[in-house]
Amino acid sequence: MKIIHSIQELRQTLRPLRSGTIGFVPTMGYLHRGHQSLMDRARQECDTVVVSVFVNPLQFGPNEDYDRYPRDLERDAAIAEAAGVDYLFAPSVDEMYPSESLTTVTLRQITEPLCGASRPGHFDGVATVVTKLFHIVQPDKAYFGLKDAQQVAVIQQMTEDLNFPVEIVPCPTVREPDGLAMSSRNVYLSPEERQQATVLYRALRAAKEQIEAGTLTRAADVTAFLEKEIRTQPLADIDYVQVLTYPRLEPIDRLKNERIIMAVAVRFGSTRLIDNLILPEEGDR
């Protein structure tokens, strides 16, 4: 595996490989088994696999964790190499934003609820950097984890709206044995916070059971149920709990046959975690 820091070098390296398929896994690094599942899938499906590691300042708010976001390129390189990745693209901030950029890719509606409401400008930053990375790598397929389900919805919408010649491949959330969704931010958690954070997935699964049993039939009731479950953990500080259609993320009242997402964002101490369940899950029915 080769580590490449320069856009120009990556382009030159990939040029002769374009006769085959190129798979791309954009990440912010500090790779975990969630990322690994994306790399594995890309490795299975594509001739060349490129992983990017870039903590994108554009998608962090002024009071967010950009500075303390965990970074360890050496560790990331070892994990990527073990996963059979061909090229690890790790540009500096100056390489990605050499001069003041005047251009933003924005999406309306789909970016407004959930993390879009809690993190103004976040999805503009995501859409803009993914556009840049797509133009640099020019992949045939790009792999994204469904832990960030709104991000997947935003990227799919953008890809369709702007006719990107890229197939977006959403991949299932990977979890710890106790159900906690894999996240680079999990390293922030104290042992007690880590223990209480398992409530998120437990609450989502319990809500799913109640929906299937027909005891929860309205979005508002599901939300109330989830909030109550999550509040059983004293360290849990709810940012949002919402039930919306998926992938359009529109409000819904009665749960019928429409695809929905139950999405939660909860702080444990200074760490904000997100999780979700999309119903029906793959394999249901």
Add this chain to the structure above:
Amino acid sequence: MKIIHSIQELRQTLRPLRSGTIGFVPTMGYLHRGHQSLMDRARQECDTVVVSVFVNPLQFGPNEDYDRYPRDLERDAAIAEAAGVDYLFAPSVDEMYPSESLTTVTLRQITEPLCGASRPGHFDGVATVVTKLFHIVQPDKAYFGLKDAQQVAVIQQMTEDLNFPVEIVPCPTVREPDGLAMSSRNVYLSPEERQQATVLYRALRAAKEQIEAGTLTRAADVTAFLEKEIRTQPLADIDYVQVLTYPRLEPIDRLKNERIIMAVAVRFGSTRLIDNLILPEEGDR
């Protein structure tokens, strides 16, 4: 030359041609000698030449001339074929915008003065459709006329900011023998308006002479000079006359060695014409 209406068909057609270079001339049709110079240049420099004809509703304001904008695909096809174009891409509005698009490419600063001020949203529409067309055609080089100098600046800035793998080739304005810049909108002009419209280029050239002679040394004086010249024509109704840096389009006071644009937009009856001179011109000095 083949006329193609479908995005998918164009993609399939171009796929085997990507080993060579693809030149792209995006237009709104009703082709004139200005477009022809772009096609000629593309033909000289590229293995495959694609011209698009698409009157993009996104870049017209609610009270603008979208409906009456001149359209004649048969005529365009004959002109493109004579210029040696390989593929004429003429999608319908439904083909380009099959469902409600939520995504916009926006640029700040550079889109704010000149036509950006007169036509709110215009450059968002341009940037978004050019992004779509670039993703559909995936050209190596794209050709734009400098009559729309702000558009060229916007596209170049966007291409750099978003790392598009496309070289933007700005091409000089083509003029009628009496100096009027070629424009599809010239067909709207009555004979009297057409006659008086020649004042634009005359005024720009006279201003250039005064700048070179050192009699005009400040942007405000150039603007006043141009306005006075243009107002000699009773049918001329000024939208804007401005002198800015080029390509960043920032205000300037004293004219020094910086590159500047003198840009004008003037209505003759219901027809709004634009023209400009960028100094130094190619060939000056």
